[in-house]
Amino acid sequence: MNFKQLLFVFLVLPLFGIAQHDVLFFSYFKGNGEDGLHLAYSNDGYKWNTLKNDESFLTPAVGESVLMRDPCIILGPDKQFHMVWTAGWTEKGIGYASSKDLITWSEQKYIPVMEHEATARNCWAPEIVYDDKEKQYMIFWSTTIPGRFPETEAIGDDGYNHRMYYVTTKDFETFSDTKLLYDRGFNVIDGSILKLKNKYVLFLKDETRWPDPEKNIRWATATTITGPYSDASEPITGNYWAEGPTCIKSGDKYIVYFDKYRNKAMGAVESTDLKNWKDISEKISFTGGVRHGTVFRVPENIAAKIIEQYK
Structure with a gap:
């Protein structure tokens, strides 16, 4: 699709009520x-195209390790994209930044969500979700506290x-106390709501390794965003070993993407009722060295500019 076609689809059709x-x-x-x-x-949830020649849109700048792993992005009601990420393997906090267009980003911030736990080993795979009822954001992640x-x-x-923990915030300036989100008696990481x-459906990874992986x-x-959540x-x-689940509803289907990290490939399962799942890994296509990530929706007017500039 060329730029004129993109403009027609994204800018002209809405003027006619489409x-x-x-x-x-x-x-x-x-x-x-x-x-x-x-x-x-x-365009369909199956074939994925990398942007900017698979180069970075934002370089990490916070944390001791200065990494940007597991980036999770949502579009908030303030029309801002909010992103959190794993800042390093042994950090007691997570990274945060925001953007109006996914191209220009705010100054990066380090949120010390587990600094109060002296022995906490990590803060891995943070995700963010908006709570419509309480009009606030919930950030959640996994941590090991020996x-x-x-x-x-x-x-x-x-x-x-690991167990899952969370904080809430309305403005990304002040945050609630850290609380336990999910503990059902097993080692759990990579939550996605x-x-x-x-x-609310919480997808998660059972991280049990021994005696049987x-x-x-x-x-x-759960009926509320902060739980309590049911048994898994x-x-x-x-x-195969899978991690980093992320789900989108497309039509009448739910698609959960995940990282087959030992196979160095992305996988997916599909369902119409969230109970019966079919493996569709062979139907999806990701180019480049895609790792653990998050699927999200972008308004067409913003998407058109990004695709035209970086396709």
């Missing part, structure tokens, strides 16, 4: 996250024994 449709974008990192934020887009959950101390890799009409994606539900479902992924 509704615009959001464009699917995917935020991700490459390698160890040294060069920062990467973006891809899709000795906090002794019953599962020996089942993770290298002594890691899908908002539905009457419930799980390393799969499951889901849990049976695995929805197959006979």
Whole structure:
């Protein structure tokens, strides 16, 4: 599609009462996250195209390790894109920045969400979601605090024994106290929340390594965004190690993308009822070295400018 066609679809059709449709974008990192934020887009949720020749849109600048892993982006009601990310392997905080157009970003901020826990080992895979009821954002992530959950101390890799935690904020200046979000008696990371009409679905990774590895994606539900969330479902992924789930509803289908990190490939499963899942990994196509990321929607007028400039 050339620029004139893009303008017609994104700018002219709405003038005649023909509704615009959001464009699917995917935020991700490459390698160890040294060069920062990467973006891809899709017209159908299956074929994904990298932007800017698979080069970074934003270089990391905060944290001791100065990394930008697991970038999660949402569009808030303030018409700002808000992003959080893993700032390093052993940080006690996370990275944050905002943008109106996904091109020019605010000054990066380090949010010390676990500094109050002297022995906390990490803050991994933060995600952000907007709470329509309370008119605030919830940021959540996974952390290991040695000795906090002794019953599962020996089942993770290298002594890691994660649980999910969260904070809330209205302005990204002041934050609530950190609270426990998910503990159902197993090692859990990589949470991602899908908002539905009457419930919230938390996709997660069972990080159990010993005595028998799980390393799969499951889901849990709650009636409020901060929980309590239910016990986890049976695995929805197959006979491979998966991490970094992210879900989008497209038509009548829910698609969960994830990182088959041992296979160095992206995978996906699809469902119409959130109960019965079909592996569609062979139907999706990602170019470049895509790693753990987040799928989100971008208004057409913004997407058109990015695609035209960086396709």
